[in-house]
Amino acid sequence: MRLSELAPKLNATLRGDGSIEVARVAGIDEAGPGDLTFVSNPRYLTKLATTRASAVILSPGIDTPLPSLVCGNPYLAFAHAVTILEPPARPAPGVHATAQVAPDAVLGDGVHVGAYVVVGAGCRVGARTVLRPHVVLYDGVAIGADCELHSGVQVRDGCRLGDRVIVQNGAVIGSDGFGFAKDEAGRYAKIPQRGIVVVEDDVEVGALTAIDRAALNETRIGRGTKLDNLVQIGHSVTIGEDTVLAGQVGVAGSTKIGRRVTLAGQVGVAGHLTIGDGVIASAQTGIPGDVEAGRFVSGTPALDNRAWLKSSAVFSKLPELQKRVRELERQIEELKKR
């Protein structure tokens, strides 16, 4: 595609020869003739001088002879450019001969159902949704339009996914919540989990992530939220819109997480809490109580990030601090003798 045609699609200003054609997007080190590259991290500006790319996406105010597509968010524009120049190979609509689709299941126009998929009774699958091989939908599942469920995904009965939901391989939606009541003998009786999971529009669920169904009502993942791989979402958790949970995060049951929250890798959140809008938790943080909106927390138990960094710095010098206290005690004894 010519740069002059691509620039408006990316909301970018063309600078240089608009007749240049680019076919692919490539990283700045690997790019060659015919490639479009991008710079979104100032650390990589020096590479502009040596890249072999035919054109580059970058921020305003950067000097380079390379034909450029100038915009405010090069990283975002790169994402769009990939989608435009290299549209994903989409499997053809149709139902594989080996798929087991219940007679009363309703499949929208252009749906792709892969090999060995199981679609249970009363399921609804929206237009153009792709179910890769080996996806299993129990009875009564509703999936919206333009979704993609990768191979090995399991969705339990009654759960609902909105539109444009992407689910990476092996994820489980609607497993039983971890509900048990101790009886008189100290044994655990199972609490039946009769609620469902609701995943709103534009959510992405990572590989091997588990979202438990609620005991009675619903576990809900808000619009636009992104869950990374190997994440655990307990029963009756509610997550707001545009929130991000990185790899291996765990959220225990009945906790409410707000909008635009960011939980970094391996963060753990206890149950029955409220995490306010815009909260950020750094990697491995352990959150045992409510966190007000807008706070940035770290450590276990979670403290304000800045406080935690300062305390951690002193932690690394604790043996020395202990020695200083011992020395003070010795000096005080001497002074008392005098």
Add this chain to the structure above:
Amino acid sequence: MRLSELAPKLNATLRGDGSIEVARVAGIDEAGPGDLTFVSNPRYLTKLATTRASAVILSPGIDTPLPSLVCGNPYLAFAHAVTILEPPARPAPGVHATAQVAPDAVLGDGVHVGAYVVVGAGCRVGARTVLRPHVVLYDGVAIGADCELHSGVQVRDGCRLGDRVIVQNGAVIGSDGFGFAKDEAGRYAKIPQRGIVVVEDDVEVGALTAIDRAALNETRIGRGTKLDNLVQIGHSVTIGEDTVLAGQVGVAGSTKIGRRVTLAGQVGVAGHLTIGDGVIASAQTGIPGDVEAGRFVSGTPALDNRAWLKSSAVFSKLPELQKRVRELERQIEELKKR
């Protein structure tokens, strides 16, 4: 069902109009006419005044005009009520046409084998057990009666499950233990893992949980134990009865965990340890050595919970403590000059 009929089934005392009929169980906020609700957490007592439920399960000594089922453990009674009023939809017995069942595999009466299930040579599946679609049993697997294996569960050769075992979606039982020996060149040679996994009666295994087979003998999960999602159980681990491991717990190889132990979310336990009966570990605790029975531990490395809370409180004030020490040093210098 009439309250007068339900009360004895729940071991509860009826208070009020026994002719009232309830059809479903619902949470106290969502309940409407015809619903039975429950209160097990004192925090929710105020909602009794406004709930629209027809009846409520609760503890003795609570004043309410609502028809009540009074018992010592409302949470447990609620669990039983759900099972009685809304018995789970059980798939009909039979073997799906697409299931691959080895000719010498033995299926008990009333077994349900779903679509695309693979049952290997010499397998035994007990009466009324349900294998949901896409379950894979390698050769020589033995599953007891009244079990339910959800879709995507994988059980490796020779492993044994008892009666009434529930396995959530995608769990893996019998993966190779992580056994490698370093050779002279610094490379890792694989130690063949020829042992098995034994899961005793009434165990529940969470979604996407992995239980490794032993190198030579067995990895064993004791009767009634509950494993949450995304849990890792290393080779040759032994877990006692009625123990609970919450989400994303990891237990390294050859460790023995006792009875009635509770490990909260994301706890890590090193290998070759003994964790005594009744131990509790709070979330994210890291256990590097044996823990005597009955202890309550927290932190990494694990301390007594109370000690850890106190130390954590001082940790949050370490910069101030360091300042106070510096100030003391300054004052001591002044005093020494005088």
Add this chain to the structure above:
Amino acid sequence: MRLSELAPKLNATLRGDGSIEVARVAGIDEAGPGDLTFVSNPRYLTKLATTRASAVILSPGIDTPLPSLVCGNPYLAFAHAVTILEPPARPAPGVHATAQVAPDAVLGDGVHVGAYVVVGAGCRVGARTVLRPHVVLYDGVAIGADCELHSGVQVRDGCRLGDRVIVQNGAVIGSDGFGFAKDEAGRYAKIPQRGIVVVEDDVEVGALTAIDRAALNETRIGRGTKLDNLVQIGHSVTIGEDTVLAGQVGVAGSTKIGRRVTLAGQVGVAGHLTIGDGVIASAQTGIPGDVEAGRFVSGTPALDNRAWLKSSAVFSKLPELQKRVRELERQIEELKKR
């Protein structure tokens, strides 16, 4: 097999009656007549006196009347002995009638393709490789020779596995990297992940482990590296040769991990870092920055292991340290009055 025949195969010196036959390997407690056992941990030497094994593998310099195979690395020799005496049951070559193999996929000699396996367009599977039931290979996947992919493994398009790669059940290779760019409205747009995953020869991937594809280039796992279960490898991560990642480790995107690195259970590594050759991180360590080759680190944030142990020891006595400081302040006040 006679000991005299087995000894040279294990690079061991025979001591005692070479005509003794052993059929199996067993642990020192469980071994009986006809079994070969081993001692690799000095803690178990006392058991030599009471074991019922017919022969034992052990280090030089240990006194015992038992027929012995003496060598420098009994643990490694035991691994070889298992493979020799009890060669793993290998499924017969052939393609199951229910497997869906694309017409242009190329399968090497002696390949085993199990029930319900899906092999996509343009895939290549090397000689003698075993694909257990329900494995899914998207289009363009290349798998080397002598590999074993256990049931439920998913490999996404274009990914490449070398020779002798073992993948435990349910693992996912090539899931989308966690790439999102925030737009002007604060919403997340997906960055298409068009790169691949390359897994080199002799790697083992644990059960339910996820290895994300790169955005543009590749995520690469070096020769001989071993990944345990429930591990998360982010997009564009590079791992060197002969490195070991234990259960539930998480490595964020674009980090480079060197050779012969050991990350213990539940370690977390931030993104865009360099972890040098031979680094060791103890369990649950959180690594937020580069780590030079050869260091042994612990804690969050990571410190040198020795420093962390010392600081942790003082941490456990922080309430007392605070008291001592308070007492010093009191004594200083008294002294100042005098």
